Amino acid sequence: MVDLWHVTFEVFRQKDNQKSHFNFFELDINPDEYVLDGIERIWAFTDRTLVFSHACHHSTCGACGMLVNGVEKLTCITSIRDVTRDGGKIRIEPLRNFPIISDLSVDMSSLYSRMEAVGHQPILPIQEEDSKGKVKSEGDLLRLADCIECGLCISACPIALTTSNYIGPAVLAGAQQHGELTPCILELVNSENGAWRCHSAYECTEVCPSNVDPAWRIMELRRKIIANRFSSFFTRK
Amino acid sequence: MSEYPQQPGKLIKWFDPRHRSLGSWAFILNRVTGLGLTLYLFLHLIMLGQLAKGPDAYDGFIALVKNPVFLVGELLVIAAALIHGLNGIRVGLTSFGIGNSKQKQLFIILMSLAAVAIIYFAFRMFAH
Amino acid sequence: MDKPHVIVIGAGFTGVAVAYDLAKRGMDVTVLERGPIANGTSGRTHGLLHSGARYAVDDQESAIECIDENTILRKIAAQVIEPNGGLFVGIDDSDMNYRDKFIEGCQECHIPLEEYKPEIALRLEPELTKKIRTAILVPDGTFDPLRLALAFAASAKFHGAKFRLFCEVTGFLFDGLGNVTGVKFSDRTKGKMEELSADIVVSATGSWCGEVAEMAGDPNIPIRPTPGVMVTYDQRLCQRVINRLNEPGDGDIIVPQRQMITVGTTSFEADNLDYIPVTEQQVNLMYHRGCELIPSIANTRERGAFMASRPLVDSGLKGRSLARTFKCFDHKVSQNIDGLVTITGGKATTLRLMAEKTVDLVCQKLSFPAACETIETPLISYRQYFSIPNEVN
Amino acid sequence: MHDGFDVKSRMGESAGAWFFKVASGGLIILVLFIHLVINHLIVEGGLLKYADVVKYYQTWIVPFMEVFFLIFVVSHSLIGLRSVLLDLHPSNQVLRWLNRGLVVIGCAAIIYGTWLVFVIVGRG
Numbered sequence: 001m002v003d004l005w006h007v008t009f010e011v012f013r014q015k016d017n018q019k020s021h022f023n024f025f026e027l028d029i030n031p032d033e034y035v036l037d038g039i040e041r042i043w044a045f046t047d048r049t050l051v052f053s054h055a056c057h058h059s060t061c062g063a064c065g066m067l068v069n070g071v072e073k074l075t076c077i078t079s080i081r082d083v084t085r086d087g088g089k090i091r092i093e094p095l096r097n098f099p100i101i102s103d104l105s106v107d108m109s110s111l112y113s114r115m116e117a118v119g120h121q122p123i124l125p126i127q128e129e130d131s132k133g134k135v136k137s138e139g140d141l142l143r144l145a146d147c148i149e150c151g152l153c154i155s156a157c158p159i160a161l162t163t164s165n166y167i168g169p170a171v172l173a174g175a176q177q178h179g180e181l182t183p184c185i186l187e188l189v190n191s192e193n194g195a196w197r198c199h200s201a202y203e204c205t206e207v208c209p210s211n212v213d214p215a216w217r218i219m220e221l222r223r224k225i226i227a228n229r230f231s232s233f234f235t236r237k
Numbered sequence: 238m239s240e241y242p243q244q245p246g247k248l249i250k251w252f253d254p255r256h257r258s259l260g261s262w263a264f265i266l267n268r269v270t271g272l273g274l275t276l277y278l279f280l281h282l283i284m285l286g287q288l289a290k291g292p293d294a295y296d297g298f299i300a301l302v303k304n305p306v307f308l309v310g311e312l313l314v315i316a317a318a319l320i321h322g323l324n325g326i327r328v329g330l331t332s333f334g335i336g337n338s339k340q341k342q343l344f345i346i347l348m349s350l351a352a353v354a355i356i357y358f359a360f361r362m363f364a365h
Numbered sequence: 366m367d368k369p370h371v372i373v374i375g376a377g378f379t380g381v382a383v384a385y386d387l388a389k390r391g392m393d394v395t396v397l398e399r400g401p402i403a404n405g406t407s408g409r410t411h412g413l414l415h416s417g418a419r420y421a422v423d424d425q426e427s428a429i430e431c432i433d434e435n436t437i438l439r440k441i442a443a444q445v446i447e448p449n450g451g452l453f454v455g456i457d458d459s460d461m462n463y464r465d466k467f468i469e470g471c472q473e474c475h476i477p478l479e480e481y482k483p484e485i486a487l488r489l490e491p492e493l494t495k496k497i498r499t500a501i502l503v504p505d506g507t508f509d510p511l512r513l514a515l516a517f518a519a520s521a522k523f524h525g526a527k528f529r530l531f532c533e534v535t536g537f538l539f540d541g542l543g544n545v546t547g548v549k550f551s552d553r554t555k556g557k558m559e560e561l562s563a564d565i566v567v568s569a570t571g572s573w574c575g576e577v578a579e580m581a582g583d584p585n586i587p588i589r590p591t592p593g594v595m596v597t598y599d600q601r602l603c604q605r606v607i608n609r610l611n612e613p614g615d616g617d618i619i620v621p622q623r624q625m626i627t628v629g630t631t632s633f634e635a636d637n638l639d640y641i642p643v644t645e646q647q648v649n650l651m652y653h654r655g656c657e658l659i660p661s662i663a664n665t666r667e668r669g670a671f672m673a674s675r676p677l678v679d680s681g682l683k684g685r686s687l688a689r690t691f692k693c694f695d696h697k698v699s700q701n702i703d704g705l706v707t708i709t710g711g712k713a714t715t716l717r718l719m720a721e722k723t724v725d726l727v728c729q730k731l732s733f734p735a736a737c738e739t740i741e742t743p744l745i746s747y748r749q750y751f752s753i754p755n756e757v758n
Numbered sequence: 759m760h761d762g763f764d765v766k767s768r769m770g771e772s773a774g775a776w777f778f779k780v781a782s783g784g785l786i787i788l789v790l791f792i793h794l795v796i797n798h799l800i801v802e803g804g805l806l807k808y809a810d811v812v813k814y815y816q817t818w819i820v821p822f823m824e825v826f827f828l829i830f831v832v833s834h835s836l837i838g839l840r841s842v843l844l845d846l847h848p849s850n851q852v853l854r855w856l857n858r859g860l861v862v863i864g865c866a867a868i869i870y871g872t873w874l875v876f877v878i879v880g881r882g
Contacts, residue, residue, distance in 0.1 A: 002645060016555040032645065034669065044640035051531050051553050053401040055408030057671035058597040060622050061511035063401060063408075070256030077597075077669040099241055102531065102554035105401065109751035116748040122444050122512065126604060141449045141604050144509050144623045158251050158264055163847035164241035192770025192844065199267070199841070200328045202260030202340055211624050215260075216337040222776075223334055229773055245846040268842060275835040282871055289877050292808040299807070322790065325783045332780060 004028040007080060008089040009038055011050065013103050022091075023047070029080060035090060036064050036075035039104070052104040059209060062150030066104055067093040072152040072207040095155035097164070108151050114167050118185050120174030121145055146211045147174060153204035153214050165193045169204035169214035176217040181228050190229075195221050259341050267324050270317040277314050308362055316355045323347040368393045369731050372548055372563040374534050374577060377407035378713050380569035381517035382720035385744075387567075388524035390724060390735035395561060396518075396526060397550055399533035402750075403514040406571050407713065409673035411595050411620040411627040413606060414438060414446060414506035415714040418453060418478070419613060420689055421470030422463075427689040427712070428474040434715045435504060441717075441743045445512040447622070451505025451606030452486060454658060455498045460610045464499060467610060471503065478503050492602040492659050505606040507622050513713070515747035522753040523745055537581045537705070538562060545581055545696075545704035565727055567706045571676040572638050574709040583700040587679035588709055592641050592672050593630035596651040599666040602626050602659050609658060616654025625668060628655035641672045678710035691719045693726055706730070770853065771844055779837045782830040789827045815878050828871040836860045 007027050014020035025042045036054055043050045054064040059077045066075050068083050069091050084090045098106035126141045153169035154160050160168055167188060175181075175189045189195050195218055204214035252265050287298045301307070327343045330336050336343050369392050373384045376398035387394045398404075417431030439448055455461050471478050479502045486500035487493055493500075518528060531553040538547035538560060547562030568577045572590035601624045609617035620627045628651045635641045648670045655662045678692045691711030696702040708723040721737045728735055796814075815821055840860055848856060 030642070033642070037640075037642070041640050044637070048533070049553055049556055053404075055401065055403045055511040055514075056412075057409045057673075058411075058595065058625070058627060058669045060412065060509060060625070061403075061408060063404075063511060076671070097241075097243060105531070105554075112748040112751040116746060116752065122509070122747070123447065141447075143447050143449075143601070143604075143621070144445070144507070146623060148623075156257075158261065159845055160243065161247050161250050162243055162245055162845050164243040165847055166845075190773060192772070196771040196773060196776045197845070199264055199845075200260070200331060200340075201264035203257060206258040206260060213337075215331075215340075219332055219334055219337055222332060222773075225773055226777065243847075248846060251845075271835070271838045272842065275839050278831060278835055279867065282867055282874075285871075285874060288808070288811065289874060295808040295811075318790070322783075322787050325787065329780050329784060 002030050002032065003086075005031045005080065005084075005086040005088075007031075007038070007084055007086075009042060010089055010091040011039070011042070011104070012093040013050075014100055015049075015102055031079070031081040031086070033080055034076055035066075035068055035073065035078045035080060035083065035092070038080060038090070039075065039092065050104070051102040053106075060144070060148060062148030062210075065095050065150040065152045065155070067091075067095065067155070072156045074150060074152065074209040077209065095151055097155050097157070097160045098151060106151070108149070110164070111149060111151050111154060111168065111170060114171040114188075115147075115149055115174045118167075118171055118175035118188060119178040119180075119182070120147060120171075121178060124177075145177065147177070148210050150209065152207045152209065153212075156203035156207040158201050158203065159197050159199060163193075166197045167193050169198070169218060170212070172198070172221055173204075173212050173214040173217035176221040176224070181224060186225070186228065189221060190225050195225060259344060263324055263327065263344050266320050267328070270321040270324075273317050274314070274321060277317075312355070312359055312362060315358050316351070319351040319354050320348070323351045369564040369733055370395070370562075371727060372397060372561060372566045373569055374398075374548070374566065375405075375569040375571065375573075376402045376514070376518065376528065376530065377405055377569065377571055378403065378514055378517075378716040379407075379571065379708055379711070379719050379723075380567075381514050381521060382716040382739075383567055383569050383708065383723050384526045384528075385517045385521040385524070386717075386720040386724040386737060386739050387727065388521045388526040389738055389742075390728065390733075392727075392733065392735075394521065394526035395563070396521070396528045397532045397534055397548065397561075398528070398530050399553070401530055402518060402528075403511050405573070406673045406675060407514055408510050409595075409671050410510050410713050411618070411629045412507045412510050412622055413451075413618065413620050413714075414448075414508050415712060416451060416503040416505045417474055417476050418451075418467070418471050418501075418503040418505070419608065419618075421474050421476060422466050423613070424689050425470065425474055427715075428470070428476065430690065430715045430718055431712065432474060432476045432504070434718050435506070437717060437740055438508070438714065439506065441739070441741075442508070442513060442516055443743070444746060445509045445516055447507040448504075449506065449605045449621075450502050451608055452481075452490065452493075453501040453503065453608045453610040454486070454493060455500070455610040456494060456496050456657065457498075461498060463611050464501075468501070471501075476503055490603050490605065490607065492661050493607070494658060494660055499610070501610065502605075505608070507606065507620055508713070509622070510713070512747045513716075515750045516744040517716070519747055519750035519753065520744045522750060522755065527755055532559075534577065534580075537566070543582060543702055545702060563704075564731060565704055565706065567708065567723060567727065569708050569723075571709055572674045574676065574707050578694075578696065578705075578707055581696065581702055581705050583696050583702055583705075585699065586694060586707060586709070589677050589679040590635060590638050590674045591632055591677045592635045592674040593632050594643055594647040594651060594670065594672050595627050595629035596648050596655070596670045597625050597627045597668040598655075598662055599625060599668045602661055602665070607658050609654075616651045619655055619658055626655075626659075626662075628652070628662070635674060638674050641674060643670045643672050676709045676711075691715060691722075693719075693723050695726060695730070697730075703730075771841060775837050775840075779834060779841075782834040782837075785830050786827070786834060789823060789830070792823070793827070812878055812881050815875070821875050821879050824875055825872050828875075829868055832864050832867045832871075836864045 009025040011023050055061040057076045064075045094104045094106045126143050159166050198218050202215045287295045373380050373396045384394050384396045415431040417428035420428040481500045483497045532550045534548050534550045536549040537545045540546050551558050570577045575586045575588045578586045603621050607619040615631045694707040696705045711719045
């Protein structure tokens, strides 16, 4: 039997646009469990009113992104051992830069709609280009894309802090992944709120839990837009 | 449901490096030095107006800026220019797809260079 | 006649599929879910799109359902499916003894298969154990759990269904005779109680359907929640699903997904369904069983471990022998409670079929003549779930 | 704002401005380096006397270099300042005035600086 840790969860609470506050929950918990397990325990045994989002519990759905001690984490794969110590505390807050539905759950509609608009492919050939080079070809096999639309990158981005109009790292990465710059996509990513807003803080890549490397993709996208602009400049007339 | 939380008033958080990684330090430094240098640029242009007034005005002014307070100011400007310029090299390179996976190392190397240069200039200026 | 109003409790796979089918047939639908979409068993699956081969020997009814639905889902939900097939891999004598039964079973259930010699199998999947003696390719696949549910939910919304998330049903509304006429629920985002009446209530609460039926006065749903553990590793070591060619057992399946693989699963019984802890012992078991099939799992990092509770319908047997098929209960028949239908059991792969049968029953009870049309039409993009407005009445 | 789009076209951040910012940044680094070498390594003690400054400006290339430097520095700094202000998401009206204001300030600074250079050259 493993030794249990005594951990205090400081959980952000907000209902129905009322004033927010923190609740403290003390748990004796196996440190190899994940932060999301701790939150689910609180809901199951202590406070049934706690609202939080989750689904797959193995980092393929992207629903459980939260701030753990101030840093964006996918709580289902963040073990308690990695973020606190025995007798320590864990501060849980909802993602930044999204409207709060309640407590720890945020509304990511804008992210999903934008991903749709830039044509991010949820399923793609296994041979796919990423920042570490191409993965070797495997015939006509397909796999699910890396981006799980968890919103961590948008929460971590300093530009998204002040304007909700910036379409955000995930979406720009989605446009890059889509490959083709159709006029609609170009209008979105080459706009004021698109690729030119990035100021190279690399926070997106820092927090991305799923091998997307959004910063690299934004830079690639810029290169593609500039090339596109040059060629359309010379082929016009 | 609440509204989007983003507001211009949150700009203070741009400069909050808590819980953030190295890239944010680059972002913060770039922003602070950029704004500082812009302010300096216009002050500098106005100051250079003394040149138009002839030798006496200008040399008198130079004598004034020789005092330690202005020297510290000048050192700050040199430091800001070095940091902004060297970090700019990183931003420029990565923007063209060079060294994205090594941006942290790049930042550390460039900032070490900046630190060495700043110390060198500080010695030179205060040794006189 | 006005459109009948149907409340669906639960937005797991069954709930969203039922909502989609109801809405597509023209009914007024409200889905009540106590958490976010697919937060229970549905979300926490390894995402295996069954070809049915796993059940072809012991449970042919389920196997046939699976292969039929597998074919349909590949067409209507291609957006969330890795359609790469799966290998049943034989390693030892016991596996090879199972081989003939397995091939025979698959043929009886018209599951297409192709057998490969070890060297060809190793060319397809280089990370497989070198001890491999045979490999049989069947049309397994992988789906993204949340996005499969979202695709159904989006299509349901497209046809007018309303979703109320974070709304936990706390009780039922009755007419004087004990028949269900609606539900009482608490909106957890606001901390407020609400009531909603309906012509019929469908409980699609999976493992929890026993508790829900009890609230309506029927304590006799034969449901046996059977949790299993899954462990995810940080590299995509195979491109196809890898199964052990043997009787269903612990840790006999490896499912690739994105850049990960998930090893599953176990089978036991639990008391509290709202929180079932993962034990180190189970994680170790998955690790060792996984390494038997793909030895290089030993060199990868464990990414996560999780637990899901399958809703198995009790037929008097235990554990893995429980039937994997689903069952639709009309509480009018069992306890003379009208207005409530429970759908439970089954597997993710058969969600559409479960919905079809349930909605057939609902239509029959309401004398609402409409036929199922969910086989042919592809689902709309899962992201539309967020862009179609949800007018709450 | 439910769908999260805002594609009204306005003179916000653009490919051109970004490209110019990076290119001018590179040139500034280059010129600044030359400037530092001349001021601190070639001319001992730096250009601190009025007479030295005037003498320095008599080399034909220097005024040109200084004017180009001025243009790049002023535009780089104002485009940068504008980027920062754009991150605060100004309304269309504010942005319109901002654009005009920055152009006016930039032009004024460049004209003033160029005039200054020629005044000094003329004193030689």
